Amino acid sequence: MSKPAHAPVPVFKLYGETTAWPTPDLIHWESIESRSRLHEWEIKPHQHGDLVQLLYVRSGRAELEVEGLVNRVERASLQVVPALCVHGFRFSDDVDGHVLTLALPLVEQVTGLLDSQALLAPACFAAGDSQPYLDTLFEAISREYARQEPGRELMLQSLISVLLVWIGRRALERTRSDTQQQDRGRLHLQEFTRLLEQHFREHLPIEHYAQRLGISAAHLNALCRRLAGQSALQMINQRLLLEAKRCLVYTAMTINQVSDSLGFSEPAYFSRFFKRGTGQSPKAFRIAR
Known part of the structure; x- marks a missing residue:
């Protein structure tokens, strides 16, 4: 999906459309299949100036590239594509899923109420145990979108708010997990430094320290490089x-x-x-x- 460095990235209203927003709603829904089939299952890299897209791959395979990072999806996953992010997609011809496009004013309104920044950065969330929940939610959105029932706009915004709550919670879980890993990493580094102070004269191998810490030598090296800017061996030698x-x-x-x-x-x-x-x-x- 790479493009020549000199080629400008097209800015689309909705996929390949440069015409006006195709619906009076601040929301647009369609199936992945209906659009990607027209483009031989590949959406070339592009960006949206004032739209956020939520791509739910329910089944099939996909390569989801956002800002140069490629997520290869083979299980149900939800990709968040913030406004102005360069993105392109490839799908298998048996793909099944939904594309939800939200105008920025709606996103700002809903995320303001939820106090969430989850749609400001690209992220891909595996559905996991939530797949039945997301299947039901996206089906409800698609049905409501296709009808002109009383209260349609309110119902759509309510369903989307539920979806954004799910995304916000998953983003928070990921942040907490990353923070916990960082905290554990700092504790490991502190303990390594303490052990090193006691045993540096013994010229012990890195594997010995890693075993004492309950982690692998590769993990210890990675922690030292990330948090101390040196490998474990360099710290021993220093x-x-x-x-x-x-x-x-x-x-x-x-x-x-x-x-x-x-x-x-x-x-x-x-x-x-x-x-x-x-x-x-x-x-x-x-x-x-």
Whole structure:
């Protein structure tokens, strides 16, 4: 779905339409199949200036690209496409689902009442156990949209409000989960730092620390890079270098004694390690200080 860098992204009112909004409502509903079939199951990348789209893939397969991020969907999922987000879709020819397009004034009105920012950022939510609920809700929206019954506008807005509450709650759950993961990550890093302070002279492998923390070595490395800007091994080496510098500057220990106190098997190995980390030999570092 990539496009040439020089090609402008078309701004559509509704999919490929550049004409006026095709309905007196602030809402437009259609099935995924009815539109995508006309375009050979692919909607090219484009954006909407003042529309928000909610794409519910009930069954079939889809590739949903929004702002360069592609979600490959094989189970019921709901994609949020905020206004001005560049997006394009590919569908299997057995796709079943709904496209709900909301004019920005309606979105602002409803989200203001709900105190939710869930429609301001693109997101894809797996339906999971909520699929029967979402199936029923979208079917109700489609039926109400197709009829001209008394109270139609109020009913549509009410149904959409229910849908936006569901989206807002899922977005909040995701935010809380991300926050909890970040908090756990910080706790793991703190514990790693504490263990490192106790055992850095023992030259323990990263796997040992990870096992003590109850996580994998890869996870520990990822946490260190994300929260400390260094790999776990770099943190171990930096702690060794710090202690070596302290010994060389503040004690009368010989280089061999410093090497031995830091757990190196040979002074020559310590000297290579120190020079690799500082650019100087231990002796040159001591003289310079």
